[in-house]
Amino acid sequence: MSIASERLVEIRNQVQRHLDGNQSPKYNQIQKRSLVSRIKRQLKQEDAVLVAHYYTEPEIQALADETGGCVADSLEMARFGKDHSASTLVVAGVRFMGETAKILTPKKRVLMPTLEATCSLDIGCPIDEFSQFCDSNPERTVVVYANTSAAVKARADWVVTSSIALEVAHHLTDLDQPILWAPDKHLGDYVRRETGADILMWEGACIVHEEFKARGIHDLKHIYKDAALLAHPESPASVVEVADFIGSTSQIIQAAKDLPNQIFIIATDQGIFYKLKELCPEKEFLIAPTAGTGATCRSCANCPWMAMNELQSLTDVFSEPVQEIVVDEGLAKKAMIPLERMLNFSAKNH
Numbered sequence: 294m295s296i297a298s299e300r301l302v303e304i305r306n307q308v309q310r311h312l313d314g315n316q317s318p319k320y321n322q323i324q325k326r327s328l329v330s331r332i333k334r335q336l337k338q339e340d341a342v343l344v345a346h347y348y349t350e351p352e353i354q355a356l357a358d359e360t361g362g363c364v365a366d367s368l369e370m371a372r373f374g375k376d377h378s379a380s381t382l383v384v385a386g387v388r389f390m391g392e393t394a395k396i397l398t399p400k401k402r403v404l405m406p407t408l409e410a411t412c413s414l415d416i417g418c419p420i421d422e423f424s425q426f427c428d429s430n431p432e433r434t435v436v437v438y439a440n441t442s443a444a445v446k447a448r449a450d451w452v453v454t455s456s457i458a459l460e461v462a463h464h465l466t467d468l469d470q471p472i473l474w475a476p477d478k479h480l481g482d483y484v485r486r487e488t489g490a491d492i493l494m495w496e497g498a499c500i501v502h503e504e505f506k507a508r509g510i511h512d513l514k515h516i517y518k519d520a521a522l523l524a525h526p527e528s529p530a531s532v533v534e535v536a537d538f539i540g541s542t543s544q545i546i547q548a549a550k551d552l553p554n555q556i557f558i559i560a561t562d563q564g565i566f567y568k569l570k571e572l573c574p575e576k577e578f579l580i581a582p583t584a585g586t587g588a589t590c591r592s593c594a595n596c597p598w599m600a601m602n603e604l605q606s607l608t609d610v611f612s613e614p615v616q617e618i619v620v621d622e623g624l625a626k627k628a629m630i631p632l633e634r635m636l637n638f639s640a641k642n643h
């Protein structure tokens with residue numbers, strides 16, 4: 294079995310262990326209200342703000358909105374946390390988002406409902422192997438996706454999110470710089486096709502987006518003839534090729550608002566439906582079909598690591614066990630360089 298296959302099996306097992314052991318508390322309305330008011334009180338007392346990703350549970354997104362926090366993609370989460378005056382950031386998402394917040398705001402306390410929430414892209418790009426890959430290709434500009442560890446970011450020239458990946462690739466191509474791209478092969482492939490950039494690829498993938506199937510989408514479009522397919526570029530090429538719009542989570546939400554269609558097929562994590570329905574209540578959203586052999590129904594279109602963020606774990610975030618993100622100072626200084634490059638580039642180009 295190759296190293297990549299072994300890693301994939303390890304990831305699948307980790308996901309399954311989480312799903313098997315995930316005894317999510319089912320709250321009744323009274324319990325839910327009590328948890329929500331406790332979190333609101335704690336956020337105020339602790340001078341904290343809640344920064345949540347679009348893929349988290351609807352009640353967490355609602356809480357972030359109601360308490361003056363933000364619900365966003367990883368680029369906007371990073372920007373919001375950096376600019377906000379609160380001394381504590383509570384990041385509801387996966388670990389690399391907490392690490393990014395800590396790197397950008399080293400003086401702030403960064404807490405997460407769980408430190409175990411990771412990402413298959415992060416797991417699939419260990420620093421030792423990645424460093425060797427970079428060392429073997431010193432002529433290439435190293436561009437890494439935000440979904441990576443602090444150590445991998447520290448090794449990179451650029452960090453990108455899916456919101457600005459195309460623009461950065463165009464920019465580097467204009468400068469005649471060949472790219473070493475990691476870790477998402479589908480996003481990298483999409484960027485290469487769209488920009489013609491010279492890209493050498495790391496072979497990582499998101500276990501959620503990789504499960505979308507073009508065949509199932511084709512069948513769905515046959516039934517809903519006027520539906521537009523909005524796809525995240527972490528999806529396989531066969532899905533991206535038939536999409537009516539390709540973009541990051543925030544770009545998908547914008548497209549749903551702007552396009553005249555009444556029905557949309559969505560190829561990204563189902564968590565996004567909360568914002569889609571809130572912002573476009575008159576439109577209908579269908580999740581793109583998955584038919585993965587390795588994934589369970591719950592892992593398809595529903596990131597198991599994002600699902601680890603729950604109301605109960607949010608109420609525990611200020612008590613024990615301490616859920617604070619710590620990043621080695623030296624590493625953070627190095628990782629700060631490509632992260633700030635991304636934020637500055639994004640600010641100039643939007």
Ligand code: SF4
Binds near residue numbers: 348413414597
């Ligand atoms: S949805 Fe995919 S890319 Fe996003 S955190 Fe989960 S595994 Fe990572």
